[in-house]
Amino acid sequence: MHGAVIASLSPSTSSSSSSLYPALIPFSGCISLTRQCKTHKVTRRRRAASITAQIELKPPPYSLNSLEPHMSSQTLEYHWGRHHKNHVEGLNRQIVGTELDAVSLEDIITVSYNRGNPLPAFNNASQIWNHDFFWNSMKPDGGGHPSGVLLELIERDFGSYESMLKEFKHAALNQFGSGWVWLAYKANKLDVGNAVNPFPSEKDNKLVVAKTPNAINPLVWDYSPILAIDLWEHAYCLDHENRREEYISIFMEKLVSWDVVSSRLEIAMERAAERAREKDTKEENEHTQGDDEGEEMYLDSENEDSEAE
Ligand SMILES: [Fe+2]
Secondary structure, three states: OHHHHHHHHOOOOOOOHHHHHHHHOOOOOOOOHHHHHHHHHHHHHHHHHHOOOOOOOOOOOOOOOOOOOOOOHHHHHHHHHHHHHHHHHHHHHHHOOOHHHHOOHHHHHHHHHHHHOOOOOHHHHHHHHHHHHHHHOEOOOOOOOOOHHHHHHHHHHHOOHHHHHHHHHHHHHHOOOOEEEEEEEEOOOOOEOOEOOOOOHHHOOEEEEEEEEOOOOHHHHOOEEEEEEEOOHHHOHHHHOOOHHHHHHHHHHHHEOHHHHHHHHHHHHHHHHHHHHHHHHHHHHHHHHHHHHHHHHHHHHHHHHHHHO
16 A cells, blocks of 8 residues: 555655655744745645645644743744744645645655655655644643653663763754754664664664654654654754754753653553563464474375375
């Protein structure tokens, strides 16, 4: 099914794909905000009647002014109300009438990643998922310190919370250009179906800090992300201008919802444990099947011997 989806969306085979490329061009920073707003309104009126795909623009789980003073309502209105919304409208235009219209957002991401040669739908799909994840990574009166199993794993895998914080901040500060930094639970040793695993096998079942450029997220490596920071300039330029380091510090110290991060880790570990059980069951069944086949061969041989006698 995936092969069919890829074939139908390939730039070389889709007759309509060339018209989709403009929707993939991201807005850049805060330049000409007024002009971009006017352009967006005109575009929405012209195309709204023909779009029937149903990827939704989900609101953040708090009011747009409730992260103040650490993240302004102006930033939320601009970032969620324009950038995130544009990705939703762009993806719905791209997938309407295609096989991707009937699958989950996660499946659109993994299929359209296309082994590192993204298909037209990838950037919008991934940015929608990334932003939903980002909004839910924050809460009013957030920040502070993680606790429980999350803290235990952070201390196990990074040495201390402070060491993880230092590595996360360093990665975020040094991500060249636009992109994201993630704290993720990595529970697979091997390359997955459509991407090369970026970490060595000894980091299996561990928390890792990972940088991704543009719209890419750890789902393409089959990792389980538990925290993300948006490093596109539009995420912080209204509140911090070009002071990315200031934005990163405030995000980690005043905005992160460690409760949500802990819940995501719990789900990730349950998922990994379930996969391990499925793998064990599969290997056990294969082993049993192999024994049965061996026994049949023995019986067949015995029968042949009997017939020969
Ligand atoms: Fe963003």
